[in-house]
Amino acid sequence: MIRKTLGLAALAAVLACGAANAQQINVKIGVLTDMSSLYADNSGTGSAIAAQMAVDDYAKAHPNSKIKASVVSADHQNKADVGTNIANQWIDVDHVDAILDVPNSGVALAISQLVSQKNKVFIASGPASSDLTGPKCNANTVHWTYDTWMLANGTGKAIVKNGGDTWFFLVSDYAFGHALERDTAAVVEKNGGKVLGQVAHPINSSDFSSFLLQAQASKAKVIGLANAGGDTINSVKQAAEFGIVQGGQKLAALLLFASDVNALGLKTAEGLTFTETWYWDLNDGSRAWTKRWEALRKDDSKVPTMNMAGVYAGVLHYLKAIDALGKADDGKAVVAEMKKLPTDDPLFGKGSVREDGRVLHPAYLFEVKKPSESKYKFDFYKIRATIPANEAFRPLKDGHCPLVKG
DSSP, rough: OOHHHHHHHHHHHHHHHHHHHHEEEEEEEEEEEOOOSSSTSSSSHHHHHHHHHHHHHHHHHTTOOOOOEEEEEEEEEOOOOHHHHHHHHHHTSOOOOEEOOSSSSSHHHOOOOOHHHHOOOOEEOOOOGGGGGGTTTTEEEEEESSOOOIIIIIIIHHHHHTOEEEEEEEESSSSHHHHHHHHHHHHHHHHTEEEEEEEOTTTTTTOOHHHHHHHHTOSSSEEEEEOTHHHHHHEEEEEEHHHTTTTTTTTEEOOOOHHHHHHHHHHHHTTOOOESOOOSSHHHHHHHHHHHHHHOOOOOTOOOHHHHHHHHHHHHHHHHHHHHHHHHSSSHHHHHOOOOOOOOEEEEEEEEEEESBBBEEEEEEEEEEEEEGSSSSTOOOEEEEEEHHHHHOOGGSSSTOOOOTT
C-alpha cells in the first residue's frame, strides 16, 4: 500500500512538471544589426544589450509570466543576402520568433518580406524607409523608432520655414537614401522651396569631395545629407574642411544620432538641426536607463541612440502581446495583438501601433549645442520643438499600405 501510494505521488509529480512545461512559452529574439561597419555605433552591440535589458526587465516586472525569452544577435554586414541567410537560419533551425533592429533599409525590406512568408515578427528599429509602413507594409512588421517621412517633415519643414528654400541632396545610393531624399524633396516643394539637384554616393564612402563640390557649385542654401552613420560623419567633416558652412551654405543632417555627434565633436557638429524620437538626456527615465545601459556596455566612450531605445521598447511591447495572446508561434496574431494593446514604456511613454504597423509617439526637433553650452559628458542637444505623435508621422491615408482599407 505504501509502495502504491509512492508510485502515484511520483506520477502526479511528473504530470505536474509536464503541465508546467506545457504552459511555458519559449521565445527567441534575434537582433540582426551592423556590428562592424558604418552603423555599428548607432545600433550594433548597443542594440543587443538593449534587447537583453528588455527581456530582463519584463521578467522582473512580470514574475508570473509564462514567457521564457532569450536573445541572439548577428552582423548582417549591410548586405541583404547575408541578412536573409542569417534570418533563414535563425527561423528554420534556431527557432527565432522575432527579428529586431536591422539598420539598413535594403536589408530591412528583405527581412520584412521574409518574416511575412514564414509568419514570424519583425520589429524594425534601425531602418528608416517609410515604405515599410507604406507600399511594402505587411501584417508581420512593426516600424518602431522613426522613418524617412518623419525625418523629412521634422527637419525639412523647419529649415524651409526658416529661409532654407533651395536644396541640393547628397544621397546614400540605396533604399534608405533614396526614400529620405524623396520624402524630404516633397516637403521642401510643398512648403514653397525648390530642389536644385542631387548626387548619389556609395554606402560607406570615405571620400565625399566630388559630391560636396557639386553641392557647393549648386549655390543651394541647404545641402541635405540623405545618409547616416559613418557617411554622415565623413560628409560633415569634409564639408567643414571645404569651408562650406563658412561660405554661407547650411548643412541639413536629415538623420543624425548622438553617436554621430560624439564622433564629430561639438565644434564640428555645432548648429546642426535634426529630428529624433529619443535622446539619452531627455528626461529622468531616459537618464536612468542610460546609466544601466552604460554599465552593461562597459565602454564609457559610447552613447546610446534612439535605435537602441527602440529595440528596448519594441521587445517590451512584443512580450506584453505574447503574454496577452498566450502564444508566440503565430507572428501575424502577435503583431495584431501588438496593435490592439497601447504602448507604454519608460523611454517613449504612451503610444500606439497603427494599422499599417507604424508606432506613434512624439518626435523632437533638436539642435546641436555650441561647445560653450555643453555642461557635462554627452550634453549634446537642445530641444527646439516637440512634435506631437499625431503630427510626427505620415497620415495613415497617405501611406498606400495594402493593409489599410479605403
